[in-house]
Amino acid sequence: xxxxxxxxxxxxxxxxxxxxxxxxxxxxxxxxxxxxxxxxxxxxxxxxxxxxxxxxxxxxxxxxxxxxxxxxxxxxxxxxxxxxxxxxxxxxxxxxxxxxxxxxxxxxxxxxxxxxxxxxxxxxxxxxxxxxxxxxxxxxxxxxxxxxxx
Amino acid sequence: xxxxxxxxxxxxxxxxxxxxxxxxxxxxxxxxxxxxxxxxxxxxxxxxxxxxxxxxxxxxxxxxxxxxxxxxxxxxxxxxxxxxxxxxxxxxxxxxxxxxxxxx
Numbered sequence: 315x316x317x318x319x320x321x322x323x324x325x326x327x328x329x330x331x332x333x334x335x336x337x338x339x340x341x342x343x344x345x346x347x348x349x350x351x352x353x354x355x356x357x358x359x360x361x362x363x364x365x366x367x368x369x370x371x372x373x374x375x376x377x378x379x380x381x382x383x384x385x386x387x388x389x390x391x392x393x394x395x396x397x398x399x400x401x402x403x404x405x406x407x408x409x410x411x412x413x414x415x416x417x418x419x420x421x422x423x424x425x426x427x428x429x430x431x432x433x434x435x436x437x438x439x440x441x442x443x444x445x446x447x448x449x450x451x452x453x454x455x456x457x458x459x460x461x462x463x464x
Numbered sequence: 465x466x467x468x469x470x471x472x473x474x475x476x477x478x479x480x481x482x483x484x485x486x487x488x489x490x491x492x493x494x495x496x497x498x499x500x501x502x503x504x505x506x507x508x509x510x511x512x513x514x515x516x517x518x519x520x521x522x523x524x525x526x527x528x529x530x531x532x533x534x535x536x537x538x539x540x541x542x543x544x545x546x547x548x549x550x551x552x553x554x555x556x557x558x559x560x561x562x563x564x565x566x567x568x
C-alpha cells in the first residue's frame with residue numbers, strides 16, 4: 315500500500331538511490347527501496363516484558379515471526395500529531411550476508427523519491443547515514459544494514 | 465528445527481516450553497504452575513500444545529533490543545511464541561511465591 319506522491323522527486327542522478335519516504339514523528343526518513351519488502355497497515359505487535367523502548371513487540375508476517383521497531387524512537391524524532399494512516403514498513407535489516415525481516419512502525423508512507431548520493435550530508439550515525447534535502451525538506455537517510463548492530 | 469511445545473500465556477505474551485521438559489502443570493495460586501525438571505514456571509493460562517512447529521533462532525535485531533535468553537521464535541495459531549531457555553527462564557514467568565526464575 316503506497317500513497318500517491320505528494321513531493322517532487324529530485325532530478326535523476328546516476329548515483330541516486332530510490333528510496334521510500336516515510337514520516338516518523340516530526341522527521342521524514344528515506345529508506346532504500348531495494349530493502350523494502352512491503353508496506354502494510356500498521357501491525358499490532360505483542361509487547362515483550364523488559365524490552366527496550368524501541369522494540370514494540372513481535373508480530374506474525376507471512377507466517378513468520380518478526381520484531382517490530384518504533385522508527386520514531388530509532389531516529390530520536392519528536393512526537394508528531396497522531397497519525398491517521400499508520401503503517402508498518404517491512405524491511406530487510408542487517409548486512410547482506412545476515413539480513414532479516416524487521417517491521418518498522420511509521421506514521422505514514424509518503425512517496426518514492428530519488429536521493430542523489432551526493433546530496434547526503436552529515437556524519438553517519440549508525441542507522442542514520444546522513445541527511446538530504448528532498449523537496450526542500452530535510453530527510454534522514456537510513457542505512458538499514460546498521461539496524462540491530464551495536 | 466521443529467519442536468513440540470506447551471504454549472502458555474502470561475500478561476499477553478505467549479511462551480513455548482519444549483514438551484519433553486514438562487513434568488506437570490496444575491492450577492495454583494493466581495494461575496497455572498508448570499513443573500519442569502529444573503524448577504517451576506507460572507502462567508496465566510495454557511494455550512495448548514503445538515506439535516511440529518518450526519522454531520527459528522532469534523535474530524540480531526531482537527537480541528539487540530530484547531536481551532532475554534531464549535531458544536527462538538515460533539508461530540502458533542497466528543501468534544508469535546517465544547521458546548524459553550529452560551536454563552534461564554524469563555523473570556516474567558516466575559512463580560509469584562517462588563521468584564526463582566531469572567532473565568538474562
